[in-house]
Amino acid sequence: WLFAEPERRQKYVEYYNETFNNIRLREYDGSHLQFPGMNPEIELKPHQKNAVARILMGGNTLLAHCVGAGKSFEMMAACMEQKRLGLSNKTIMVVPKPLIGQTASEFLRLYPSANILVATERDFEKSRRKQFVSRIATGDYDCIIMSHSQFEKIPISAERKERMLNEQINEITYAIDDMKERNGERWTVKQMESQKKKLEEQLKSLTDESRKDDLITFEELGVDSIMVDEAHNFKNLATFSKMNNVSGISSSGAKKSTDMQLKCQYLSEINDGRGIVFATGTPISNTMCEMYVMQLYLQKSALEEMGIHHFDSWAANFGEVTTALELTVEGSGFRFKSRFNKFTNLPELMNIFREVADVQTADMLDLDVPALRGGKPIIVESEPDWYVKQVMEEFVVRAERIRGGGVDPSVDNFLKITHEARLLGTDARLIDKDAPNNPDGKLNKVAENVWKEYVKGNADGHIGCQLIFSDIGTPGPDKDFTIYDYLKESLIQYGIPAEEIAFIHDAKTDAQRDALFKEMRTGKKKVLIGSTDKCGTGVNVQTHLVAMHHVDCPWKPSSIEQREGRGIRQGNKNDEVAIYRYVTKQTFDAYNWSLVENKQRFISQVMTSKAVSRSCEDIDEATLSYAEIKAVATGNPLIREKMEVDNDVQRLKLLKASYDNQRYGLQDNFMIKYPKLIKTATEKLANVREDIKARDKELIDNPDFAITIGNATYTERVDGGTVMLEAISKCKTGETTPVGKFHGFELLVEKNFLSINYMVLRGKTEYKAELSTSPVGSMVKLENLFNGLHENVDFLEKKIEQYQNDLEASKAEYDKPFAYSAELEEKLARQYELNAQLDLE
DSSP states (O other): OTTTSHHHHHHHHHHHHHHTSOOOOOOOOOTTOOOTTSOTTOOOOHHHHHHHHHHHHSSSEEEEEOTTSOHHHHHHHHHHHHHHTTSOSOEEEEEOGGGHHHHHHHHHHHSTTOOEEEOOTGGGSHHHHHHHHHHHHHOOOSEEEEEHHHHHTSOOOHHHHHHHHHHHHHHHHHHHHHHHHTTOOHHHHHHHHHHHHHHHHHHHHHHHOOOSSOOOOGGGGTOOEEEEETGGGGOOOOOOOSOOSOBTOOSOOOHHHHHHHHHHHHHHHHHTSOSEEEEOSOSSSSOTHHHHHHHHHHOHHHHHHTTOOSHHHHHHHHEEEEEEEEEOTTSSSEEEEEEEEEEOSHHHHHHHHHTTEEEEOHHHHTOSOOEEGGGSOEEEEEOOOHHHHHHHHHHHHHHHHHHHTOSOTTTOOHHHHHHHHHHHHHOGGGTOTTSOOOTTSHHHHHHHHHHHHHHHHTGGGOOOEEEEEOSSSOOOTTOSOOHHHHHHHHHHHHTOOGGGEEEGGGOOSHHHHHHHHHHHHHTSOOEEEEOHHHHSSSOOOGGGEEEEEESSOOSOHHHHHHHHTTTSSTTOOSSEEEEEEEEETTSTHHHHHHHHHHHHHHHHHHHOSSOOOSSBOOOOHHHHHHHHHHHHHOOOHHHHHHHHHHHHHHHHHHHHHHHHHHHHHHHHIIIIIHHHHHHHHHHHHHHHHHHHHHHHHHHHHOOSOOEEETTEEEOSHHHHHHHHHHHHHTSOTTSEEEEEEETTEEEEEEEOTTSOEEEEEESSSEEEEEOOSSHHHHHHHHHHHHHTTTHHHHHHHHHHHHHHHHHHHHHHHHHSOOTTHHHHHHHHHHHHHHHHHTTOO
16 A cells, blocks of 8 residues: 555655665774784684674674684673773673683683683672672672673662663553553453553562662672673563564563663663673574564664664564464464564664674685585484374364363463473373384484494594484483483494493583583593583584484574584584484474474574565575475375465565566656656757757857956967866866856856866756866867757757657556466465365365
């Protein structure tokens, strides 16, 4: 509707460009930077120096670099440089708990003489916390390193908390009034009122509580800079919105995220938008809102300048709630689900985001990492046995009962089915310890492939280590069946010595973890089994890795990236690494890959280094491998066809959108652009004809050469030319200045910054010729210009004819139908039929 009317279209396009499409990104070059005190054996790569330059010269920064790009060194170098240059006084580096020791030793390897304070677990015990926080406040350290949870224990002042809660209460009150005025849904109003009540209770408890620890507040520490590694751990920030029941929008956030937001607000206030560095390989890992959350932490004031004060106004400009089909939980059909999963106006959003985000993907950096064997992950399918099929059928019956509303949610619900179905897709014995062991099951295939890779990788004196990832079936004392134990037993039966197999869960302390990783790097241990949480970040065991195995599919694409980043990273001595992904047909695996594909779809567009399209819900190459897995995992051939038809419909809709955009342009051409050009050229032609009449009369009345410069008239070409060149030398560059007259026409000179000067004759319209450097040459050019006025008639007549033809061509092109409309209609009809057959209507 908005684009259908050319004038309306123009009005809104201009407004949008003025408000949002007005940023030229700054490029940072760190090649000139010197790093006094840095270990001379270590040379930062160009992208690392550029990132340091961005932190020093720009404002708040998000280092959105792929796994293995060297974010830690960037932060350490920036930390030391900003202290040396007086840009910051005291920096806290916040890292995940398992990485504290590693971060401290890496810091001292990079800067051997750095004065750093490292928080141990004991430092934040209640009895010692005050003392440690006082050391931060009184000491002059280059950097203080602590864990995420320890950082949260440093309180922010009650006044600041109170101010934020009051702001949120005001915002929600305004939204409730607005909803009531517009007779919005009762449910939404009720939901918002309960949210307001919660906030008021929080405010009351804040006012009531006596300070638990009489601890120094964050504001009193003298800290003016923070660097947060693995910052995606703080993405779960409460997002207040009037939209309801949309997946991807959560009104309840984690306490640590709120705490981080308050500290970031304080630092941005005292530093005028600088002093915060976030680093993560996966800034957007799960929902669309995470991009807004990152912007809220790092560039809140920039959003407010654009009139974006809360999530709904951000969503109105840059996002869309789409209702799409997803595989049902039981994997045998589909259902409709509203999701906030579409970016619109992507180039402008990315420009705003990239003001803080330093995005470096693997294809931009060309890192020295091993190749993926076969160019893509190896998908290993396993057939479900009779037991699995029976349980899947039970799930379908249970799901129908729940949907019908006849089941108490405390007895059975979708979440319970989701969890059980996920376990079933891996091994039925996770649900029922007496279930049969399927010889063609997933775990037996994992063990078989690990053994094959073990034999191949350790032949001829080589060392070949492997990682097995599973987030379910982890080891524990009271568990009847665990994936970890079963895999270990199976591998021992194949012939791998028990002492060469390790569980990440056995390494309880930092020292034990470090010792285990060292054994993996040296090849003493050959197989490490772990979960994404414990084995996905900060695990440097890549030296001899030959293969990685995904027993289950994690919930987030970022988890897949983090897992695979353990092996495909710098420091691996192998030329290639195999990645195995295991899928049990006709189980929840299909649904899981479908979810991951949905999430990957927008993340890959945002994080990619390719040109950004205007909107994104399309799938690029990184996603298609997920889509293939999803298709492989789905047993029903109709579902497979449905996916193919969906892809075709999506592709054709994109072509249709492109066709519509082109038509808007063509409509502008024949309604606005060409009529305007024809009118201008016609008016100019009439003026040229009048000028020709005046010239012809002048040549009859005064046939001899005469030029007036200033107040003097010259009849000799050399005199006139010399005086004119002198007058021109005094004219201002960048302006058009009158210098005299020639045969009744005004004579002007145009000087531009490229040092090319033009003389201009002005009658009813203007005529231009380039100046010569010689006096006589300039006069000859002037006479040729004067005598050749009639040449403009031919030129303009041809131009008008050309514009007329272009106008007609635009009209004809505009009237052409969409070339693929029949195919699109056919695919949409087939999509409708499939929906009906799959019980979707």
